[in-house]
Amino acid sequence: MSTRGSAPGAAGGGAGRSSGQVELARRLELVASPHLKAPDSTPKIMWTVVVTLIPVVGAAVWNFGPSAILVIGFATLGAMVTERWLGPGGAIRDGSAAITGLLLGLTLPPGLPVWMAFLGGAVGIAFGKLIFGGLGQNVFNPALMGRAFLQAAFPAALTTWPLPTGAELPGGGILAWAALRGDNFALPLLGSRVDAVTGPTPLGLMKFEGLSTPVSDLFMGSIGGSIGETSALLILVGGVYLALKNYLNWRIPVSVFAVVAILSSAIHAVSPAAFPGAPFMLFSGGLMLGAVYMATDMVTSPVTNVGAWIYGAGIGALVVLIRFWGGLPEGVMYAILLMNALVPFINRATQPRVFGTGKAVEASS
Amino acid sequence: MFDLLSSFFRGGFRHGVHPPDHKDATGARPIRRMPFPDEIVVPLSQHTGAPSRLLVSNGDRVERGDKIGEAQGYVSVPIHASASGTVVDVGLWPHPNGSWSEAVRIAVDPHSAQIPRPRLVPRWEDLNADQVRAAVQDAGVVGLGGAAFPTHVKLKAPEGTKIELLLVNGAECEPYLTSDHRVMVEHPERVHFGIRIMMQCLEVDRCVIGVEMNKPDAVEALNATIPDDLNVTVLPLRVKYPQGAEKMLIKAATGREVPSGKLPAHAGTVVQNVGSIAAIAEIFETGYPRIERIVTVTGPGIRKPSNLVVPVGTKARDVLEFCGGLTDDAREVLFGGPMMGAPQPDLDAPVLKGTSGIVVLTDAEAKPRITYPCISCGHCLDACPVFLNPTQLGKLAQAGRYQEMMDLSLTDCMVCGSCSYVCPSNIPLSQMFALAKGAVRREQQRAREAQEAERKAAEKEGAAA
Numbered sequence: 109m110s111t112r113g114s115a116p117g118a119a120g121g122g123a124g125r126s127s128g129q130v131e132l133a134r135r136l137e138l139v140a141s142p143h144l145k146a147p148d149s150t151p152k153i154m155w156t157v158v159v160t161l162i163p164v165v166g167a168a169v170w171n172f173g174p175s176a177i178l179v180i181g182f183a184t185l186g187a188m189v190t191e192r193w194l195g196p197g198g199a200i201r202d203g204s205a206a207i208t209g210l211l212l213g214l215t216l217p218p219g220l221p222v223w224m225a226f227l228g229g230a231v232g233i234a235f236g237k238l239i240f241g242g243l244g245q246n247v248f249n250p251a252l253m254g255r256a257f258l259q260a261a262f263p264a265a266l267t268t269w270p271l272p273t274g275a276e277l278p279g280g281g282i283l284a285w286a287a288l289r290g291d292n293f294a295l296p297l298l299g300s301r302v303d304a305v306t307g308p309t310p311l312g313l314m315k316f317e318g319l320s321t322p323v324s325d326l327f328m329g330s331i332g333g334s335i336g337e338t339s340a341l342l343i344l345v346g347g348v349y350l351a352l353k354n355y356l357n358w359r360i361p362v363s364v365f366a367v368v369a370i371l372s373s374a375i376h377a378v379s380p381a382a383f384p385g386a387p388f389m390l391f392s393g394g395l396m397l398g399a400v401y402m403a404t405d406m407v408t409s410p411v412t413n414v415g416a417w418i419y420g421a422g423i424g425a426l427v428v429l430i431r432f433w434g435g436l437p438e439g440v441m442y443a444i445l446l447m448n449a450l451v452p453f454i455n456r457a458t459q460p461r462v463f464g465t466g467k468a469v470e471a472s473s
Numbered sequence: 474m475f476d477l478l479s480s481f482f483r484g485g486f487r488h489g490v491h492p493p494d495h496k497d498a499t500g501a502r503p504i505r506r507m508p509f510p511d512e513i514v515v516p517l518s519q520h521t522g523a524p525s526r527l528l529v530s531n532g533d534r535v536e537r538g539d540k541i542g543e544a545q546g547y548v549s550v551p552i553h554a555s556a557s558g559t560v561v562d563v564g565l566w567p568h569p570n571g572s573w574s575e576a577v578r579i580a581v582d583p584h585s586a587q588i589p590r591p592r593l594v595p596r597w598e599d600l601n602a603d604q605v606r607a608a609v610q611d612a613g614v615v616g617l618g619g620a621a622f623p624t625h626v627k628l629k630a631p632e633g634t635k636i637e638l639l640l641v642n643g644a645e646c647e648p649y650l651t652s653d654h655r656v657m658v659e660h661p662e663r664v665h666f667g668i669r670i671m672m673q674c675l676e677v678d679r680c681v682i683g684v685e686m687n688k689p690d691a692v693e694a695l696n697a698t699i700p701d702d703l704n705v706t707v708l709p710l711r712v713k714y715p716q717g718a719e720k721m722l723i724k725a726a727t728g729r730e731v732p733s734g735k736l737p738a739h740a741g742t743v744v745q746n747v748g749s750i751a752a753i754a755e756i757f758e759t760g761y762p763r764i765e766r767i768v769t770v771t772g773p774g775i776r777k778p779s780n781l782v783v784p785v786g787t788k789a790r791d792v793l794e795f796c797g798g799l800t801d802d803a804r805e806v807l808f809g810g811p812m813m814g815a816p817q818p819d820l821d822a823p824v825l826k827g828t829s830g831i832v833v834l835t836d837a838e839a840k841p842r843i844t845y846p847c848i849s850c851g852h853c854l855d856a857c858p859v860f861l862n863p864t865q866l867g868k869l870a871q872a873g874r875y876q877e878m879m880d881l882s883l884t885d886c887m888v889c890g891s892c893s894y895v896c897p898s899n900i901p902l903s904q905m906f907a908l909a910k911g912a913v914r915r916e917q918q919r920a921r922e923a924q925e926a927e928r929k930a931a932e933k934e935g936a937a938a
Contacts, residue, residue, distance in 0.1 A: 137804045137839040138818055140904035142890030143811040144492045144648060144838070148852075148897040150845040202845055244846035244898075357851065411851035411864045455865075462882045463720065463859035464733035 153355045153406075154203030160346035161210050161401070167339040172218035172270065175289040176335045182222035183254070184209030186229025194238050204243050208232055211251035211401055214336025215394060215441070216258070219270045221294035224262055228254040248448045249408045252441050259441075269309050269333055309333045311393045311437040314384055323387040333393070340396040347400035356404040359416040360423075364399040365390060367424025375432065383432055395427060398440035408448045415451075415458040422447045486724040488858045489713045490891045492648050492812065494687055498778040499651045499771045504659055506782045507795050509556050509581050513786035514566050515541065516576040519825040520615040521622045522548035529577060533560045538589030538764055541577050550613040550623045552577075555764040555784035557585040567819040569789075569808040569828065576823070579786070594760040597670050602628070605674045609753055612762040613826070617748030618642060618653075618717065619809055621827030624749050628674045634738040639677050640726055641668060643684040643691060643747045644710060644717035647810025650830040652767040653747045655780045657684065657691035660751055661698040663758070667750035669703055670757060675743060680705045682747070683726050685712045714812060715889040719744045721858050733885050748829075763826050770796045774803030774833030783824050790820040792831060805839035807832040812890045845898035853892035853902060859885045863892035863902045870905035875913050883909060 168176040187209030192200045199205070209229045216225055232254025240246040259266045270289035310321035310333070336343075351358035369386040376385040389395070403409060403423050410419050423443045430439025518524035525542030535541060535554040542552035558581040566576035595608050610625040630636045641664070645653040657664060668680050684692050686709045695707045710716055710725055720731045722744060729740040737744050752763060764785055771778040776797030783792055789806060793799060799806075807814035808828050824831075853863035861882055869878045883906065892902040 135804075136806060136816070136818060136820075137841075138816045139805060139839055139841065140901055140907075141807075141811070141813050141815070141888075142492075142894050142903065143805070143807065143814070143832075143834055144894060145842065145899070146490070146492075146895045146897075148895070149899065150848055150897045153848075153850070153897055204848075242846065244848045354852070406848045406850040409849075411849050411854055411862070413851070413855070416851075459862055459881075460854060460857075460860040462733060462861060462885055463724075464730045464735070464885070465882075 148354075151202045154207055156353065156355055157350065157401070158203055158206050158210060160349055161207075161214070163342045164214065164336055164339060164346065164397075165210070167342050168214065168218070168335040171339075172289055172335060173285045173287060175218040175270070175292050178222050178288075178292045179216050179218055179220050179225045179335060180210060180213030183213035183216065183225040183229040186226035187212065187233045187250075187254075188229075190230040190233040191238070194234060196242055199243060202243060204237075205233055208237070208250045208254070211336075211397070212254045214397060215251065215255045215334050217266065217269050217333075218335050219268055219289040219292065220265055221296075222292050223294070223296045224258060224265060228258040230254075231257045244407050246407055247451070248445055249402050249405050252402060252445050252448075255441055256445065269312075309393070309437065310388075311431065314388070314392075314437070321388070321392070323391055336397045337392075337394045340391045343396040343400050347404075350400075350404075356400070356406075357409065357413070357416045359413055360404045360409055360420040361399040363417050363420025364395070364403060364424040364427070367421045368395065368427055371425060371428040372432075375428070389428070389431070393431075393438045394440040398427075398444055399423070402440075403444050403447070408451060410451050410454045410458065412455060412458040412460060415454040418454055418458065419447050419451065422450065485711055485713065486716070486721045486858060488856055488860065488891070489715060489721070490856050490894050491712070492714055492894060494712065495648045495771075495811075496651050496654070496687065498649075499769050499780050500654055500688070502651075502655075502778070502780050504655050504767055504780045504782060507784075507787070507792065509587060509784060510787050510791040511583075512561075512578060512580055512788075513556050513558075513784055514576045514578050514788060514821070514823045515552055515555060515786035516566065516568055516574050516823065516825065517542045517552055518568070518574050519552065519621060519785070519827065520550055521620060522546070522550075524575070525549065525552045527563060527575070527577070529560050529563070531560055531563060534558075535560060535579060536590050537585075537587050538592075538762055540762075544610060548623055548626055550610055550615055550625075551762075553613055553762045553764050553785075554579060555786050556581045557587055558582040567822045569815055569817060569822045569825060571815065571818065576786075589761055589764075592760045595757060597673075597757045602674045602676075605670065608756055612752075612756045614749060614752045614756070614763055615826050616746050617752060617766060617827060617829065618746035619813070619827055619829055621825065624745070624753065627743055627745060628671065630675065630743075631736060631738050634736075635741060636675050636677050636738060636743050637679065637741040638727065638743075639668065639672055639675060639680040640722060640737075640742050640744045641680060641682040641747055641750055642717055642719070642722055642744050643682050643688070643695075644722055645688070646685060646712075646714045646717040647812055647814075647829070648714075649771050649832045650769045650810045651771070651780055652769045652829050654688050654691055655769075656747055656751050656767060657688070658694050661691075661694040663751045663754045664695065664747055665698055665700055665703060665705065666758070667752070667754035668705060669700070670753055671743075671745060671750065672703070677743075678704055681726050682707045683710050683716070683722050684708070685710050685716060687712045714894075715858055715887075715891065718858065718887055718889060720887075733882065766824070766826055766828065768792065768824055768828055769830035769832075771830065772803075772807075772833040772835075773838070774800050774805075774835045775831075776800060785826055786823045788821050788823050789817060789831060792824060793820065793833070799833055800835065802835040802837075803833050804836050805834040807834065811838070812894070813888065842899040844900055847898055847900055850897060852895040852897065856891040856895045858889060858891060859887065861886055863906075866909075867892075867900055867902045867905060870902075870909050875909045875916070878906075878909050879913060883913070886910070 187205045191205035232250040236250030236253030237246045350356040372389040373386045375383045426443035427439050523545040526545050529541045537557045539554045541554050544551045558579045561580045562578040565573040568574040606625040606628050614624040615621040699705050731740045768783045806817045886906045888903050888907045890903045
């Protein structure tokens with residue numbers, strides 16, 4: 109009994125075992141199957157989301173002038189600097205911190221001092237994501253964690269809503285557009301130095317004064333509010349694109365919208381004066397941005413499709429509950445954060461039925 | 474989203490993936506015969522079940538088709554010499570599964586006509602089912618789709634089951650591979666002949682041949698040659714991986730789910746690969762045992778992609794050389810398709826009965842990929858054809874919590890690779906599951922052995938007392 113003459117591993121022919129003439133000596137890779145790979149990758153998904161947000165940012169700049177880009181920019185900077193500084197090496201390239209910063213920026217009022225935006229981005233990444241172990245480990249949406257922190261820390265600044273298009277500013281035209289919508293460059297922890305024209309948001313008007321806003325204004329974004337909540341159309345377009353690419357689970361926004369529409373229609377039918385109907389509820393506030401871009405954050409939403417329906421429906425119900433009967437005019441942020449906390453339980457409760465088990469099989473065999 | 478839409482249509486199975494099929498290079502190439510190499514190496518373990526028992530020793534002269542290994546037990550088959558020549562060595566040799574296993578090295582006689590000894594071809598009409606099974610076993614026929622399960626075992630309904638349907642697997646869902654495709658196109662009447670024998674043996678009156686729609690010429694050829702007295706339907710299937718997995722094919726063709734942990738027979742079905750069917754036909758046409766098989770040699774790293782008849786035991790090196798050798802950027806040689814195939818560290822590994830193809834990949838396909846953290850996108854759940862939760866299983870696997878994986882039906886995982894294929898973070902999910910399954914198996918083996926030892930010790934004690 110003898111074995112081959114040469115060392116294992118090398119593909120080169122050892123004495124007495126290679127019969128070939130063609131040179132086949134080379135290093136061979138040994139990679140486990142499968143060797144084909146779908147073209148999607150995590151950075152590609154993340155950066156695609158970033159790209160679909162660019163039109164939304166553009167609309168915000170159109171509405172709110174340079175203030176919008178300042179706030180979004182500093183929120184993104186805060187998120188990315190923190191990820192680079194405290195996060196695992198190379199994590200900045202996967203694009204997830206950029207999404208967090210962009211989304212946070214879009215939820216803030218345009219007149220916010222930029223240091224607050226920066227701080228919000230930093231806190232969102234540090235305490236919303238990295239403290240859990242980085243990408244994929246966090247329970248709560250980091251952008252909303254950042255916003256929740258800002259809302260708790262600076263409640264006044266977070267509820268000061270400048271009006272869009274600068275229409276009521278003196279001068280009008282391009283100068284009015286270019287004017288800052290608040291004291292963006294306020295020094296940290298010092299008071300505001302600039303007065304801007306501010307006004308209530310449609311939801312605030314509804315809640316505190318019982319006034320409704322035309323849905324067409326809501327749809328096109330010519331209303332007061334946070335930077336990104338003012339353009340439902342562009343958010344929907346981005347969402348549809350991402351859903352077609354399978355980069356977000358379409359069941360989540362669909363179930364959010366469905367539940368909000370059904371519940372608010374029903375309540376509106378009972379008491380039309382006190383509660384707005386479905387169109388107003390769908391297109392006002394942060395619902396669009398929240399349902400399409402925040403609730404669908406892959407890390408903090410369920411992995412099962414049944415779970416996605418439950419999770420979306422839960423968000424929708426909580427939004428209606430908070431908006432109608434809560435102390436705040438807007439409830440999307442807390443609705444999403446609350447449902448984020450339930451995701452592990454939803455996942456556990458909605459495990460898929462393994463092939464060849466369960467009722468279907470017992471019935472047929 | 475499209476999966477939801479497609480589930481409204483009848484047929485098919487849910488989930489699965491759509492890799493590019495890459496079959497153009499060889500799909501239209503006729504099967505050619507490869508010349509005999511100077512030396513063949515025939516491993517004694519080429520099938521699922523007990524390895525064959527060695528029948529020859531150093532210096533023996535063997536003719537092509539002579540038995541060189543005898544079946545050991547029922548779930549086992551004999552091994553035959555695939556070329557005439559002299560046994561020069563019996564020893565350990567690299568096996569395509571990555572281990573070294575006992576193999577017979579035969580120096581091929583360059584002057585031999587390579588004609589098997591004259592033998593009686595059994596008349597299948599005169600044989601009863603047991604005799605047909607014995608003939609199939611004696612010819613060393615195994616499932617040619619890859620798993621190499623002895624075919625004769627599947628020719629009998631297991632205790633307590635009733636077979637209603639013979640399902641012939643012509644799906645060939647692995648990208649690149651075209652060997653089954655070419656058999657269906659070039660030898661459709663042989664397929665039908667094999668079906669006739671199997672149907673009689675199994676006492677079923679209905680047969681369905683499942684063929685994916687990317688092989689319209691195969692569907693046409695099979696349809697054109699169905700004998701009038703045979704109840705055979707050719708069922709075109711929408712292209713989807715892993716349609717060639719038994720359970721998926723049964724679901725696609727009949728709508729039935731094989732109960733978890735059970736055999737296809739428990740869903741009233743026997744699934745047989747077209748290649749194996751043709752192999753059964755060959756026994757009763759020529760009397761030759763399984764000494765060669767059709768291998769697709771393809772991939773971007775091979776100069777002349779081909780469908781070849783290769784003697785079992787031919788070294789990968791010789792096959793690749795016959796196909797013009799490797800290109801300069803070839804980096805990985807696989808036995809089998811790219812989704813489930815095994816990478817070869819050593820080109821001296823021989824072609825086995827179950828080797829459906831040799832695929833050579835280049836830098837572009839074989840380069841290591843960066844792994845990112847799991848982002849819980851859930852794409853793997855939508856890909857898994859057996860509806861597992863690879864996201865959760867992957868996290869448990871990384872933590873080494875194999876027992877909890879078993880509670881989540883790890884045993885149902887067939888390591889088809891669909892989850893790894895879709896994972897945007899490049900997490901090697903199916904590889905981790907294969908490792909976990911191996912670890913659990915070893916653990917169970919150890920537990921069994923410990924129990925056995927304890928029982929023996931107790932017996933000895935009892936005897937002493």
